[in-house]
Amino acid sequence: MRDTLRVQLWPLPTLGIALAVTAGVGLPLLDARFQSDMPSWLRTYLYSGTSDAARSVLATIAGSLVTVTALTFSLTVLTLQLASSQFSPRLLRTFTADRYVQTTLALFLATFTFALTVLRSVRSGEDGRTEFVPQVSVTAALVLTLVSLLALVLFLSHLAREIRVETMMNSVHSDADRTLHRLLPEKRDGLLTEKRETSSGDPSAGNPPAPPPPATPPEPPPNALTLPADTSGFLTHVDEAALLNTAIETDSVVLIDRHPGSSLIAGTPLGAAWPRSGEPxxxxxxxxxxxxxxxAVRTGTERTDLQDVAFGLRQLTDIAAKALSPGVNDPTTAVHALSHSSALLCEMVRRDLGPRLLRDDHQRVRVVLRRPGLSDLLGLAVDQPLRYGAGEPAVLARIAMLLREVAWCGAPGQHPPITAALARLRSVIDTGDLDATERRRLTGLTESVDEALAGRWAPGRGD
Known part of the structure; x- marks a missing residue:
């Protein structure tokens, strides 16, 4: 629910309208009650016009704010269209989740609503009625108008910065990095090795015993119960607490064989379950x-970064693929997108990419949740740019450097996917339409990947 509301444009503006209605009704009541007792020094700072002038001011504020709000919505929709057509449809979430845009729209609509609501409380002296001008309320409307004008200037500046492709990629990178830190625990291999080394001496030294190594995820037996999906869509969220509770109460082991971001079709298997005790x-x-x-497995109409660790890579790869299309032909943007993908992959290989294991109170594995491995993530980041950029030496060179950087950051057990990607890159270089100088340079870069896999980093090989 929170994630859904975060990427919608209407919650904050709706809240702003509600607060404006409340203030527009309550503030004139306070005006009427305390206006006669107001200090004279305070009156000098408040609106002091007649009722007709107050109506004119409030009507002008309301009319102008409607125009400004329409302009803001138009610019926002234009930006969304630009991001969708020129970069990737999956970038729309980044714009709709922008708090600056949401807050600006909320301010404009709140000012408009407040001015209209206060307008109804202004009374002239006609027909025997007592003239009443809510001075504090009209002054508040004027202040809100000035703040709205300042917000409009800042909004235009913010929008001009947000539609830059570098800003988009940086936003995607930041969101993906937060998702990784939230979902993927850091590897404990180095910590376990250090503890084993320090505790290998005198057992009376007081060193704590090394924790046991992570358990191997159980695999379903041939007669496991197949669990079909009940809805179609993208897997967006897995209710881990509900799955664990069901597995414990049924004394079973549950495997969810699809990871967040996968496309589910109703009626097709999403996992399996089997009895822990062996009894049918x-x-x-x-x-x-x-x-x-x-x-417990929720689906949606689009991918989200709630539990999808690969969503950021998907967005960056979309930008790279779109930049390499004949209609755009912008290899520099593709190279920059690959740089962001490389940074994310280097962070991922430092974390646990294995399946997520949920245990009961006795530390027995009850639920196994699949997650994309390094082979999947590396293919997601490299395969499409490699295909669409096969004739662009700059893109091939950046892919080689990406593999070199991931190889340097990864552990020896993560080398096979890198080696497979390197083989695909070499095949493209060997069969591509490249001149001899470009082929020699790219061949040298692929050799630098082999050196990184062997634990060596030769200076100057990435130039």
Whole structure:
């Protein structure tokens, strides 16, 4: 729910309208109650015009703010269209989640609503009624108008910065980095090795024993119960608490074989379950698992970064692929997108990319949640730029440097996916339409990847 509201344009403006209505009704009441007792020094700073002038001011404020709000919405929609057509449709979430845009729209609509609401409380001295001008309320409307004008200038400056492709990629990178830190724990291999080394001496030295190595994820037996998805869409969220509770109460092990970001089709398997004790499931248990497990797996109409660690890479690869299209032909943007992808991949290889294991109180594995491995992530970042940029030496050179950087940051057990990607890169270089100088340079860069895999970093090989 929070993630859904975060990327919508209407929640903050709606809240602003509600607050403006409340203030527009309540503030004139306070005006009427305390206006006669107001200090004279304070009156000099408040609006002092007649009722007709107050109506004119409030009507002008309301009319101008409607125009400004329409302009703001038009510019926002134009920016969304530009981002969708020129870069990637998946970047729309970045713009709609922009708090600056949401706050600016909320301020404009709140000022408009406040001016209209206060306008109804202004009374002239006609028809025997007592003239009433809510001085504090009209002054507040004038202050809100000035703030709105300043916000409009800042909004235009912000929008001009946001539509730059470098700003977009930086926003995607920042969001993806936060997702990685939230979802992927850091590797403990180095910590475990250090503890084993320090505790290998005198056992009476007081060093704590090394923790056990991570458990190997259990694999489903041939007769495991297949669990079909009940809705179609992109897997956006897995309710881990509900899955763990179901697995414990049914004394089973549950495997969700699809990771967030995957496309699910109703009726097709999303995972499996099998009894922990080895005894066959009763019919009631089978029915319960078939009903409760799919309910804990939420789907949506689009991918989100709520639990999808690959979503940022998908957006960056979209930008690179769009930049390499014949209609855009901007290899420099593709190179910059690959640089951001390389930084994310280097952060990912320092973290645990294995399946997420949920355990019961006795530390027994009850739920296994699949996550994309390095092979999947590397293919996502490299395959499309490699295909569409096969004739661009700058793109091929950046892919080689990406593999070199990931190889340097990764552990030896992560080398096979890098080696496979390197083989694909070499095949493209060997069969591509390149001159001898370009081929020699690219061949040298691929050799630098081999050196990084061997733990060597030769200076000057990335030039």
């Amino acid at each position: 499931f009763s019919p009631d248990t089978r029915t319960r698992l078939a009903e409760e497990v799919p309910e």
